[in-house]
Amino acid sequence: MxxxxxxxxxxxxxxxxxxxxxxxxxxxxxxxxxxxxxxxxxxxxxxxxxxxxxxxxxxxxxxxxxxxxxxxxxxxxxxxxxxxxxxxxxxxxxxxxxxxxxxxxxxxxxxxxxxxxxxFYHYEDKNIESLILVTLGTGIGTGIILNGRIHTGINGCAGEGGHIVLVHNGEQCTCGRKGCWERYASANALIRQTIAVMDQNKDSIIWGIVGGDLSRVDGRTAFEAMHQGDAPARAVIDQYLRYLGDGLSNFINIFQPEVIALGGGVSQARDEDLLLPLQSIVLEDCFGREADRHTRLVKAKLGNxxxxxxxxxxxxxxxxx
Ligand SMILES: [Zn+2]
The missing domain is CATH 3.30.420.40 (ATPase, nucleotide binding domain)
Incomplete structure (x- = not known):
């Protein structure tokens, strides 16, 4: 079939x-x-x-x-x-x-x-019953699978994790609220944060990486500059990981899913730059830190x-x- x-x-x-x-x-x-x-x-x-x-x-x-x-x-x-x-x-x-x-x-x-x-169906362990996919793109898309089924809510509007407020009265979001998670932790947010730090640091390596052209800044730029030892780029990434980690910890505290998969271009960063630091941030922050089982934070596999x-x-x- x-x-x-x-x-x-x-x-x-x-x-x-x-x-x-x-x-x-x-x-x-x-x-x-x-x-x-x-x-x-x-x-x-x-x-x-x-x-x-x-x-x-x-x-x-x-x-x-x-x-x-x-x-x-x-x-x-x-x-x-x-x-x-x-x-x-x-x-x-x-x-x-x-x-x-x-x-x-x-x-x-x-x-x-x-x-x-x-x-969920492609995850290596076929016995899992819960997975949350968090896709970092223009915004943050999330999908929640509980007991092997999509959690839609009463009206189909559940699972809009990008629009949980992280910063009270923060940046204006397209959804009408201020301070939504996706304003701080999406790929586009990382790009905005990279550009902001460039503005404040005219001698940052980032300028050279993009040839002085702000339109060439993408979700990889700050990671690349950080690898070349650029302090402002490291500050951007550290801050970004905090924003991302805060939202993920919120999700874990509510659902304690077996797996959270990260998707989107930013998720393709090296494990030591993204996944590993996020795992320790989340483990440190989440309520169940002393429990014997923890949510596995992994990269999404299927892409488009x-x-x-x-x-x-x-x-x-x-x-x-
Ligand atoms: Zn929003």
């Missing part, structure tokens, strides 16, 4: 055929061209149908189709409540899909939740494929519901 997963992003639609080992065997990608919700429903159905036809399998071999949207969904009703960057409001996706391919179970998820589910794989496996999660 196969599972189909579709990852709906702000600019692209990516669909994949996922096998029983939870691996992608074929993909399709196309730019998102949104004209209406009707047209969108048809496009999504056709992508799934094309994936079946191109790979010489039959519709009967597809156990379910799952879709990850950038926003809250109601999986039971088959409705996407709203999305960020695409004008979708209360779209009955499952019903629209079934006009083109009737009978196949259709499941909906939030994209960050789907990515977490993908990491997590969204497709997790969306596809929404059906697996739902099967024993």
């Amino acid at each position: 196969y599972y189909i997963g579709i990852d709906i992003g702000g600019t692209n639609l990516k669909a994949g055929l996922v096998d029983e080992n939870y691996c992608i065997t074929a993909t399709r990608k196309q730019p998102l061209q949104f004209t209406s919700m009707e047209q969108m429903g048809e496009t999504l159905a056709k992508m799934a149908i094309d994936l079946v036809e191109e790979n010489n399998i039959t519709r009967d071999q597809v156990a379910s189709v799952g879709m990850g949207f950038p926003g809250p969904v109601n999986d039971k009703q088959g409705v996407v409540i709203k999305t960020v960057n695409i004008p979708i409001r209360f779209m009955p996706v499952a019903e629209m899909f079934h006009r083109f391919w009737d009978g196949v179970p259709v499941h909906l998820g939030n994209d960050a939740d789907c990515a977490a589910l993908g990491e 494929d997590a969204g497709i794989i997790g969306a596809a496996l929404l059906g697996l999660q739902a099967r024993d519901r």
Whole structure:
């Protein structure tokens, strides 16, 4: 059997055929061209149908189709409540899909939740029941898996860990609050912090690394300068690790998950620069520090494929519901 997963992003639609080992065997990608919700429903159905036809399998071999949207969904009703960057409001996706391919179970998820589910099924220890994925990007995306299932909350809006307040009355966030975690610990936050320290330290090595061009500062720049012995860069990273560690400790204190996986470009930093110092910060700070078991802090494995794989496996999660 196969599972189909579709990852709906702000600019692209990516669909994949996922096998029983939870691996992608074929993909399709196309730019998102949104004209209406009707047209969108048809496009999504056709992508799934094309994936079946191109790979010489039959519709009967597809156990379910799952879709990850950038926003809250109601999986039971088959409705996407709203999305960020695409004008979708209360779209009955499952019903629209079934006009083109009737009978196949259709499941909906939030994209960050789907990515977490993908990491959950791909985690080396198949006996775990809880995992939280924290993706450091433009913001911070989080997905919470508890008892082997996505924790959606009563309205699909749970797991928005980027918007827990870390600094009272702090930096303005896009969500409307001030001082959210993602304003301090996302990849974009690290870039802003790097630029701020450059402004204050005109002799920092960082200037040379980016050739004096602030637009070339990325999530790796401060790490690179720190390795060359730059004190301002080390200060940026130390501070950044504190922000990141504070949020992670908050999560651990509430959920005590078996695993927290870190994703996004910043998570690819060397272990001695990111993962190891974070592990000690978190162990020092978390309430359960004397307990005999601790949350394992690891790097996410799947990268950009997590969204497709997790969306596809929404059906697996739902099967024993
Ligand atoms: Zn926020």
